Amino acid sequence: MSDWKPRLIASDMDGTLLRWDDTVSDATVAELERWRADGVPVVLATGRPPRWMYRIRDVLGSGTAVCCNGAVIMDLERFEIVHEELLQxxxxxxxxxxxxxxxxxxxxxxxxxxxxxxxxxxxxxxxxxxxxxxxxxxxxxxxxxxxxxxxxxxxxxxxxxxxxxxxxxxxxxxxxxxxxxxxxxxxxAGVTKASGLARVAASHGLGPEDVVVFGDMPNDIAAFEWVRAAGGRAVAMAHAHPDLLAVATDVTGTNEDDGVASFLASL
Known part of the structure; x- marks a missing residue:
């Protein structure tokens, strides 16, 4: 995989993209902007609900967020819910x-x-x-x-x-x-971060083999398994839950050490 590069970047927020003070470092923002400038979409995949996405929208400006562990897909720029899979x-x-x-x-x-x-x-x-x-x-x-x-x-x-x-x-x-x-x-039933990301990737004409996913907790396992099975990259943070580390293809630094940015820069 030495020459592999993602065509879509997906990242969890808490404990992954965000530092423990709920901020995103300037270095991480710059690295994500570098990839977006090359036409690579950046997608947030989080357990957070839509109402918690205002501040990250202010940081990233645009893009797509998969919220509520895959149940909700949001357009961040318009701050609109574009798809829902609801529990009846x-x-x-x-x-x-x-x-x-x-x-x-x-x-x-x-x-x-x-x-x-x-x-x-x-x-x-x-x-x-x-x-x-x-x-x-x-x-x-x-x-x-x-x-x-x-x-x-x-x-x-x-x-x-x-x-x-x-x-x-x-x-x-x-x-x-x-x-x-x-x-x-x-x-x-069937709703996970993987199902939400699959929908977003398909809207760009992409599959799991084109995706890198970053995460740190068990709610990221489905997304890790989805990309790993197809040859994508499933990147766990250094402090990740043991169950997630067990299904990762790679491990990067902690969220405090800009682990997401460091891994992307290595590609």
Missing amino acids: ADVLRSVTDGLRRRQPDTWFAVEYGLEFRHEPIYKPRWDVDAPGVAEATLDELVAQPVAKLLARHEELPRDEFVALVEDVVAGRATVTHSSTDALAEISA
Whole structure:
């Protein structure tokens, strides 16, 4: 692969493109601009919802973002949602009912459009008082299709809780996680960062063999496996979760060390 070059660059945000203070270094921005000037699209692939994309739009200016772990595709320049794969209300009701029966202290929130709704007892970690954030009953949360269902437990270990959620969901939806907390992220069946990136790549006439993906957490595994199987590059950050490192084709520096920019410059 010594002469391989990507025709599309895809990067996770938190722990990957962004430093721990939620900023992107000037060196990384310059490296991405160098590739974009050569006609290579830069795509963000993140668990973040659309409402968290304003600041990165100010940094990158344009491009495409695959949000909510593949459920939402955004045009950053216009700040518009151009495609959604939603978790339907009947599945929402069934999953939340099943989880509440198995673990009564499970609390829920949902992302849809630019809105975030959570049960009163659910404790959001960010944007508590931001526009679009509001409390709702569980019946209200499951009344309409959503991009992502969040299930949180304040006491169980993360891996134990995620395994419980996967057992209850039983293939009716996609379960992943990208947090150090006991927080499971649930999307419609078959929806992953890989499915979102495949749609974006196809819109440019490209396949997984043309793509380099950067990431650091288990919600990047599907995208890594998608490009790796076809001969693309799946690049894990040095501090990445062990499960992601196991499916990477390459490892780069940490997000604090501009690992994304360093790897791209090496190509």
